[in-house]
Amino acid sequence: MSDKTNYEAGFGSNALKDPQRVVFITPKTSAKVKGDVGKKVMSYPNLLLREAIALEVMVIALVILSLFWDAPLEQLANPLLTPNPAKAPWYFLGLQELLHYFPPVVAGILIPALVIMALVFIPYFNVNIKGEPFWAANRTRRFLIFLVITASLLLFLVIFEAWSVIAPTVAIAILAFVSYFARVGGPRPAEFLRTRPISWWVMTWFIAVAVTLTLVGTFFRGPGWSWVWPWR
Amino acid sequence: MATSSIDLALNRLRETRAWKSIFRRGPARTNRTRSLAIFGNIFLHLMPVKVREQSLRARATYYLGSFSFLLFLLLTVTGILLMLYYHPAVPQAYLDMKDLRFVVSNGVFLRNLHRVGAHAMVIAVFWHMFHVFYRGGYRPPHEFNWVVGVVLMLLTLFLSYTGYLLPWDQLAFWAITVGTNIISAEPVLGHDVRFLLLGGNLVGENALLRFYVLHCVILPLVAAMFIAVHFWRIQKDGGLTLRDDHEREGHERQD
Ligand code: HEM
Numbered sequence: 001m002s003d004k005t006n007y008e009a010g011f012g013s014n015a016l017k018d019p020q021r022v023v024f025i026t027p028k029t030s031a032k033v034k035g036d037v038g039k040k041v042m043s044y045p046n047l048l049l050r051e052a053i054a055l056e057v058m059v060i061a062l063v064i065l066s067l068f069w070d071a072p073l074e075q076l077a078n079p080l081l082t083p084n085p086a087k088a089p090w091y092f093l094g095l096q097e098l099l100h101y102f103p104p105v106v107a108g109i110l111i112p113a114l115v116i117m118a119l120v121f122i123p124y125f126n127v128n129i130k131g132e133p134f135w136a137a138n139r140t141r142r143f144l145i146f147l148v149i150t151a152s153l154l155l156f157l158v159i160f161e162a163w164s165v166i167a168p169t170v171a172i173a174i175l176a177f178v179s180y181f182a183r184v185g186g187p188r189p190a191e192f193l194r195t196r197p198i199s200w201w202v203m204t205w206f207i208a209v210a211v212t213l214t215l216v217g218t219f220f221r222g223p224g225w226s227w228v229w230p231w232r
Numbered sequence: 233m234a235t236s237s238i239d240l241a242l243n244r245l246r247e248t249r250a251w252k253s254i255f256r257r258g259p260a261r262t263n264r265t266r267s268l269a270i271f272g273n274i275f276l277h278l279m280p281v282k283v284r285e286q287s288l289r290a291r292a293t294y295y296l297g298s299f300s301f302l303l304f305l306l307l308t309v310t311g312i313l314l315m316l317y318y319h320p321a322v323p324q325a326y327l328d329m330k331d332l333r334f335v336v337s338n339g340v341f342l343r344n345l346h347r348v349g350a351h352a353m354v355i356a357v358f359w360h361m362f363h364v365f366y367r368g369g370y371r372p373p374h375e376f377n378w379v380v381g382v383v384l385m386l387l388t389l390f391l392s393y394t395g396y397l398l399p400w401d402q403l404a405f406w407a408i409t410v411g412t413n414i415i416s417a418e419p420v421l422g423h424d425v426r427f428l429l430l431g432g433n434l435v436g437e438n439a440l441l442r443f444y445v446l447h448c449v450i451l452p453l454v455a456a457m458f459i460a461v462h463f464w465r466i467q468k469d470g471g472l473t474l475r476d477d478h479e480r481e482g483h484e485r486q487d
Contacts, residue, residue, distance in 0.1 A: 038284035038285060038286045038287075038474060039284065039285045039286075040282040040283060040284055040285070041282065041283060041284075041285055041288070042263055042266045042267070042281070042282055043266075043270050043276075043279050043280055043281055043282060043283050044260055044266045044267075044269040044270055044276075045260075045266075046283065046288060047279065047283050047288065048276075050288060050295070050298075051295075051298055051302075054295045054298050054299060054302060055302050058299060058302055058303070058306070058352075059306065062306070062345060062348050062349055062352065063345065065344075065348045066341055066344035066345045066348050067341070067344075069344065069348065070340065070344060071340075071343045071344050071346075071347035071348075072401075072403060073329050073330075073333070073399060073401055073403075074401040074402040074403045075401060075402050076323055076326045076400070076401060076402070077322075077323075077326065077400050077401055077402055077404060077405035077435075078402060078405070079405070079434065079435070079436075081402070082406065083402060083406055086406035086407070086409065086410050087406075087407065087410065088407050088410045088411045089392065089393060089396050089407055089411075090351075091354050091389060091392070092393070092411060095414070096410065099414070103417075104414060104417030105417050105418070105419065108414035108415075108417045108418075109414075109417055109418045109422075116382065116386070119378075119382050120379050120382055122370075123370040123371065123372075123374075123375035123378050123379070124375055126371075126372065129371055129372070131368060199365075200366070203362070203365055203366070207362060
């Protein structure tokens with residue numbers, strides 16, 4: 001659709017009432033009314049075959065891994081002998097790293113609850129369904145908002161001295177900052193960043209923080225949750 | 233296609249009465265019988281009969297959702313085999329781990345496969361979630377399936393976490409102690425929830441039994457149900473999301 005009209009053509013549901021089958025649908029409605037796109041093929045055998053190949057590749061890879069890597073087994077559980085540090089499984093070490101900086105209610109309850117609620121509810125708000133670039137409109141205002149939010153977030157993190165959150169936050173903020181000044185039709189990475197919507201930035205920031213926290217918690221934390229180098 | 237002797241034999245098998253009585257159809261040579269192969273089968277009918285070519289491309293999904301599901305299957309099979317050698321009791325659980333290593337044939341391999349598979353599933357599910365997000369797969373009409381996905385992600389984490397206690401070694405005991413201590417930070421219900429989960433105030437025999445029941449019965453059943461809903465909704469929501477830009481345009485040029 002190149003013209004900027006406010007409606008799109010679609011299919012009417014009641015052929016008796018609307019024999020001409022024309023309805024006007026405003027933007028931001030369900031994506032399905034745009035009609036079907038793409039050539040279709042039979043699931044049997046096209047999809048089933050690919051699933052079978054996926055299964056075989058997966059089993060071969062896991063069998064090879066299992067031959068060379070052994071599941072750990074330590075001493076019998078002993079409630080009187082606390083290892084230092086006592087670590088949760090790796091996928092919770094990001095949370096454990098947060099607990100090092102923030103009070104337990106914030107790091108252990110509030111932040112995870114907020115993340116899950118955000119994941120559940122955000123798709124229902126239909127913000128920016130078309131994925132317009134963040135810098136496409138109201139550039140100056142958005143830039144100011146971005147600067148204010150980033151600065152207050154960093155201030156908050158600095159007060160709590162949460163360095164392993166600050167590092168990825170700064171990295172993503174620098175990318176967002178640079179992308180604001182990128183010109184149309186610049187080199188590919190700049191063009192990519194320039195056209196990202198806000199959802200992309202928020203999710204990428206979240207993943208960067210989560211991955212950093214998990215890596216730090218897994219490899220760089222020793223006795224008393226002090227910083228250690230994994231190769232020492 | 234039916235040229236090799238294996239194909240010939242298979243086709244002959246599919247013509248037999250026994251085959252037809254089990255699968256409710258003969259060989260799938262026409263699109264009608266190929267459709268029947270999907271919707272005439274109680275397991276496969278969760279899949280769509282037809283899929284878009286664009287969605288079959290590796291780039292569209294990296295088959296991460298498929299890998300998540302296949303890992304779930306692999307973990308079910310290896311998990312049931314492990315259950316044959318495991319007692320959820322203190323300290324027998326730990327002795328069973330030793331037996332798996334030193335007594336049971338291929339016991340180490342079985343345990344390794346289950347453990348590697350569990351790590352892989354956590355990674356696959358997270359990667360799948362992020363990939364779906366970047367492709368905009370959470371947008372209407374897929375928003376509810378995204379919510380089902382969030383539940384599946386939590387179930388996957390909880391499945392992995394409950395399994396972590398079962399070997400009853402130092403690693404298991406302290407990981408669960410650290411993790412469940414976080415729950416009691418919640419001011420209102422924290423302590424009660426922790427008590428309910430552990431069957432006491434400490435990680436002990438009751439906790440082992442509860443985690444065992446959760447890990448081997450309750451969570452797998454709940455996860456299987458949510459996975460079924462997840463697959464069925466993909467079909468009902470009209471297939472996977474195509475990226476707005478090049479995938480749609482690329483198709484328009486073809487027509
Ligand atoms: C046990 C865990 C899971 C399994 C077995 C699973 C399986 C699948 C499969 C097989 C697909 C088809 C396409 C693909 O392979 O990507 C799919 C699509 C989808 N999944 Fe999952 N999934 C799981 C977890 C999740 C999670 C954690 C989320 C997000 C929070 C999620 C959200 C979605 C959505 C929204 C779609 C539709 C994507 C689209 O329309 O393009 N799933 N899932």
